[in-house]
Each structure stands twice: as C-alpha cells, then as structure tokens.
C-alpha cells in the first residue's frame with residue numbers, strides 16, 4: 729500500500745488593480761514628486777498619512793494638506809527570517825512602522841543599510857527614494873528607509889503612536 733497524500737502544492741495567482749480613492753490619489757501624486765503629504769483633521773488636529781479623506785474619530789473631511797518631514801522614527805518592527813517564494817530581499821530583513829515627524833499614524837516600510845540586529849524602537853530613519861524617472865504612484869517609489877545617524881528618539885515621544 730502506498731503512502732497517503734498529505735499535502736498538495738497548487739500554484740495560485742491573483743492579479744488585481746486597486747482604484748485609489750481621491751485622498752489616496754492626492755497622496756500618490758505627491759509621492760511621484762518625492763513628497764510625503766498627510767492631511768490634518770480640522771477637529772482633533774491629527775495628521776493622517778497616507779490620508780483617508782476623513783478622520784475616523786471625528787467623521788469630518790481632512791482636506792488640509794501637511795507636507796511631512798523626510799525623517800521619522802521606528803515605532804515597532806519585525807525581523808523577517810523566513811524564506812518564501814518570490815522573496816527578493818536577503819534574509820534577515822526588517823519591516824517597520826515608521827512615524828514620520830509631524831504625522832500621527834505610522835507608515836509601514838523596509839529598513840535597510842543597517843544590520844537587522846541593529847534596528848530598534850526609536851531609531852531615526854529617512855527614506856531612500858527611487859530616481860525621479862523611476863517613481864510611480866506607489867510607496868514602492870521609496871526603496872527603503874535608512875538610519876539618519878541622529879540619536880534615538882525617546883520612547884515618550886512616540887509611545888502614543890504604537
């Protein structure tokens with residue numbers, strides 16, 4: 729009697745297109761120009777990046793654009809050690825939540841140009857942009873973030889944004 733089949737490998741592929749909301753479209757047009765622009769809630773003053781078009785807390789439109797600093801702080805992160813199909817990055821690598829200066833919510837991106845073991849909460853980072861001709865309306869126009877060399881941010885400065 730032969731061994732029972734316990735697993736079956738089946739290739740799966742899903743192609744899809746995302747239609748950007750008007751707020752996302754505004755944000756992505758700035759990304760092509762190498763700018764990170766959030767939107768401020770007129771009531772609670774929180775700055776959302778990428779903007780969602782409205783404040784989820786106050787339920788009011790957020791149309792005031794805020795050009796954000798090209799620097800930020802790693803709030804949380806994870807070290808990826810698991811090989812997977814289609815991976816293009818060398819292991820281990822770090823994906824992190826990055827709170828841009830002036831923003832109230834973090835964006836998620838890669839941290840490079842530092843060993844994974846050196847990444848920590850509070851690390852100050854800056855984006856490394858693709859060359860202008862290679863930029864597209866996607867956060868992939870930022871190749872990764874890298875350390876700025878500034879002293880780490882104090883935990884108290886970002887603890888409300890974890």
Ligand SMILES: [Zn+2]
Pocket residue numbers: 769770771772773774783784785786787
């Ligand atoms: Zn609000």
